[in-house]
Amino acid sequence: xxxxxxxxxxxxxxxxxxxxxxxxxxxxxxxxxxxxxxxxxxxxxxxxxxxxxxxxxxxxxxxxxxxxxxxxxxxxxxxxxxxxxxxxxxxxxxxxxxxxxxxxxxxxxxxxxxxxxxxxxxxxxxxxxxxxxxxxxxxxxxxxxxxxxxxxxxxxxxxxxxxxxxxxxxxxxxxxxxxxxxxxxxxxxxxxxxxxxxxxxxxxxxxxxxx
Numbered sequence: 001x002x003x004x005x006x007x008x009x010x011x012x013x014x015x016x017x018x019x020x021x022x023x024x025x026x027x028x029x030x031x032x033x034x035x036x037x038x039x040x041x042x043x044x045x046x047x048x049x050x051x052x053x054x055x056x057x058x059x060x061x062x063x064x065x066x067x068x069x070x071x072x073x074x075x076x077x078x079x080x081x082x083x084x085x086x087x088x089x090x091x092x093x094x095x096x097x098x099x100x101x102x103x104x105x106x107x108x109x110x111x112x113x114x115x116x117x118x119x120x121x122x123x124x125x126x127x128x129x130x131x132x133x134x135x136x137x138x139x140x141x142x143x144x145x146x147x148x149x150x151x152x153x154x155x156x157x158x159x160x161x162x163x164x165x166x167x168x169x170x171x172x173x174x175x176x177x178x179x180x181x182x183x184x185x186x187x188x189x190x191x192x193x194x195x196x197x198x199x200x201x202x203x204x205x206x207x208x209x210x211x
Contacts, residue, residue, distance in 0.1 A: 051105060051106050051107075052103055052104065052105060052106055053103070053104050053105075053106045053131065053140065054101055054102070054103050054140060055101065055102045055104075055129065055131055055136055055139045055140055055148075056099065056100070056101050056102075056139055056140070056142050056147055056148065057099070057100060057102075057128075057129055057139055057147070057148040057149060057150050057159070058097045058098070058099045058100075058147050058148070058149045058150070059071070059092060059097060059098045059099075059100060059128070059149075059150045059152075060092075060096070060097045060149055060150065060151045060152065060153075061092040061093065061094055061095065061096050061097070061152050062094075062095065062151060062152060062153035062154075063094065063118060063152050063153065063155075063172075064094070065094065065118065065119050066094050067094075067119065068091045068092055068093040068094055068096065069091070069092055069116060069117065069118040069152060070090070070091055070092075070116070070117040070118070071090065071092060071114050071115070071116055072114060072115045073100075073112055073113065073114035073115075073128060074112070074113060074114075075102060075110055075111070075112050076110060076111055076112075076113065077104055077105075077108055077109055077110035077111060078102050078103055078104035078105070078110025078111075078131070079102075079103045079104075079110075080100055080101070080102060080103075080112060081100070081101040081103060092152075097149075099147070100112075102129055102131065104131055109130070109131045109132045110130075110131050111127065111129060111130035111131065111132070112127075112128040112129045112130075113125055113126060113127055113128065113199075114126045114128050114199075115202075115208055116172070116198075116199070117205070117208055118172070118174065119174070120175070120205075121172070121173055121174050121175055122201070122202035122203075122204065122205065122207060122208040123172065123173065123197065123198060123199040123200065123201055123202060124199055124200045124202050124207070124208065125199045125200045126157070126169075126170075126198050126199030127169060127198070127199070128150055128169070129150065129159070133159075133167065135148075135159060135161045135165050135167055138161040138162055138163065138165060139161065145162040145163070146162035147162070148160065148161050148162065150169075152172065155171060155172045155174045155191075155193070156168065156170070156171050156172060156195065156198075157169045157170060157172060157198045168195055169198045170195050170196050170197050170198025170199065171193035171194070171195045171196065171197055171198060172197070172198060173190055173193075173197050173201045174190075174191075175188040175189065175190050176188065176189055176190070176191060
């Protein structure tokens with residue numbers, strides 16, 4: 001026969017202390033969950049560490065087409081975290097916004113590059129954010145300074161920082177076509193643009209999905 005394990009007697013004071021600890025842990029967990037769901041600010045990534053630096057920006061689509069635009073992004077020298085898992089890969093609807101975070105080593109730098117698609121127009125190697133930009137430090141204090149914004153509007157993309165700062169990232173190659181068919185358009189031209197294109201203009205969707 002197996003020896004019986006002696007039963008440990010727990011006194012009333014011990015039970016009360018254990019119940020108090022469990023209640024405190026539950027309350028702290030619920031408070032953290034409530035804070036995460038009710039506050040409008042990130043964090044999106046795991047808790048910030050002394051060795052890391054975080055940069056936040058809201059990607060906003062103000063282009064006119066109702067179908068929205070597509071972004072496929074990746075971080076070089078860092079990692080991207082998002083709230084809704086549609087950026088770095090997914091559709092940003094018209095008048096929609098998606099918040100992203102770039103997490104980099106505090107001793108180095110990182111940047112975000114994207115491929116962009118909109119109404120049959122395609123761009124590759126679009127620089128969306130770079131921690132080396134002088135304006136980048138304005139995108140770190142979300143609670144105190146506000147949120148930076150990467151705005152797609154009027155055939156242009158720009159970075160807006162709290163306090164009114166702005167960096168033009170480049171123009172968007174949105175072609176104008178005279179004839180539209182079911183799957184393609186003809187007699188298309190690209191209008192003049194005052195700034196260089198934001199990235200490399202791609203000829204078609206095959207190049208877009210190939211980059």
